[in-house]
Amino acid sequence: MKKQRGAALVVVLAMLTMSLMLGLSGMQASLIDERLAGNYKASAEAQMNAELxxxxxxxxxxxxxxxxTSSEKKSWDGHAALAAAGIRYEIIEPVDWDSVADxxxxxxxxxAGQDARAFIDAVFNRVPPSLINANGAYTCYGTNCSVSTGSGQSSSSINxxxxxxxxxxxxxKGKNTPELNPNGQDKAGLIILDGVYSEGGAGDNIDGDPPVVSSTSSYEDLAYTxxxxxxxxxxxxxxxxxxxLSSGxxxxxxxxxxxxxxxxxxxVDNTIEINSDSGGIIILEGGTLEFKQGNTCFAGLVIARQGIDGSDAQVIVPPSIDGQGTTAIVGAVVGKSMEYTGSGTPSVYYSSMALDxxxxxxxxxxxxxxMWQND
Incomplete structure (x- = not known):
């Protein structure tokens, strides 16, 4: 009997030992799984923060x-402004602005956590905006184009x-002609396919490559169109x-x-006034652009088309540009069925730099x- 009880006790102790070992093994596996899960979570958070x-x-x-400019690139301190609360990521300096143009x-x-780190190497490219193609200093498509400038004593220019x-x-100021761009792309002076142009004052100076384009066939023969x-x-x-207009x-x-x-x-019935040197884009949809002061200059692009007056008759109103004094647009004018007049000696000079x-x-x-590469 005693031998049987002893044998039973041994079996029970063996089973308890096995249960204990299995329990410890399970706890160890659970701790390992938990640690692995924590490491994976930290790595995933580090990766997401790098992407952020x-x-x-x-x-x-x-x-x-x-x-x-080089000074703007050297003085960039965006990493300080970009660093999120809690130090979620770092921008590694120096930022490489000059490896490839633009x-x-x-x-x-x-x-993430104390030790988790992830890296992303990225290359971003500048994509300039797509502008309307200006093939001349002053271009008017459509019917009823009218250019009559230079009632002043000196000469206007469309160049x-x-x-x-x-x-x-x-x-x-102090001169009426900006300097030529030796590395530029020359365009036509005046493109007026269905309209009239009249000289005034001391006689107008139209120049370009070629100076005037006055027919559809001549326009379509231009190499740069x-x-x-x-x-x-x-x-x-x-x-x-x-x-x-839909861009906001x-x-x-x-x-x-x-x-x-x-x-x-x-x-229609609206006017934009230029009283000082300025730049950008002006859109005329039946509206008027007026240069109010002598020697003022607008750098950029003027684009125009007819507008509707909103009345029951829905009258089509042409856009118009009126230059007073010795004023200038440096860039380009491109429009449809517009009027260009001047009580002074206004000029238009083509400039690819101003457009850009x-x-x-x-x-x-x-x-x-x-490039967007995980490291």
Whole structure:
């Protein structure tokens, strides 16, 4: 009997030992699983924070604008503003602005817990805005185009040779002609396919490559039109205006324009006044652009088409530009069925730089991604 009881006790103790070992093993496995889960969670959080940092860097580029000078790039301190509360990521310096033109490389370290780290290497590219193609200093498509400038004593100018503007815009005070751009792309002076042009004052000076384009066939023979027909060019102008008006970036309150990044609009019975050197884009949809002061200059793009007066008769109203004094538009004018008059000696000078810096700058760049790599 005693032997049986002893054997039973041994069996019970063995079973208890096995149960204890199984329990300890299970606890150990649970701790390991918990630790692995914690490590995985921290790694996942670090990865997400690295992606957050790269995404916020891209958003910064889109909202703040692309640095354009070496000093702007060197003085960039966006990592301080971008760092999220709780130090979720770091922008690894230096940010590589100069590896490729109009691109920037950035390395972001995502943080989580005490030790979890993840890295993303990204390259973002500047995508300039798409502007309407200006093939001359002054272009008027459609019927009833009218250009009559220069009733002053000196000579007006419509000049399609490429001209230079500075970072501060254009200024013609003390002179009436901006400098030529030796690296530019020259365009036609005046493109007027169905309309009239009259000289005034001391006689107008139209120049360019060529000076005047007055027929559809001559227009479509121009090498720099890219084979686009007149009808296609008119359709592109309409679409460009429509896209701008639906972008939410246009100031619909006409009045005085100042500064260098305007996108201003004037409809029927509305007037935009230029009283000081300024720049950007002006949209005339049956509206009027007036230069009120002598020696004022607008750098950028003026685009125009007819508007509807809103009456029962739905009268079509042509846009108009009136230049008083010795004023200038440096960039380009592209419109349909518009009128250009001047009681002074207004001028229009083509400038690819003005179109890029001030017309394009008013719309703003977009950003594309050429590399997004986990490390």
């Amino acid at each position: 940092g790269a995404s916020e860097f891209m958003a910064w580029l889109q909202s703040e604008g692309w640095p354009t 691109s920037v490389g950035v390395r972001v370290k995502g943080l 399609g040779y490429d001209h230079v503007v500075g970072d501060a815009g254009c200024s013609i 890219g084979g686009v027909s007149v009808d296609e060019a008119e359709a592109e102008l309409d679409k460009f205006i429509d896209d701008l 970036k246009v100031s619909m309150n006409p009045g005085q324009v100042s500064g260098l990044s305007n996108i201003a609009y004037a409809g 810096k001030f017309a394009g700058g008013s719309i703003g760049d977009s950003v594309s991604i050429s």
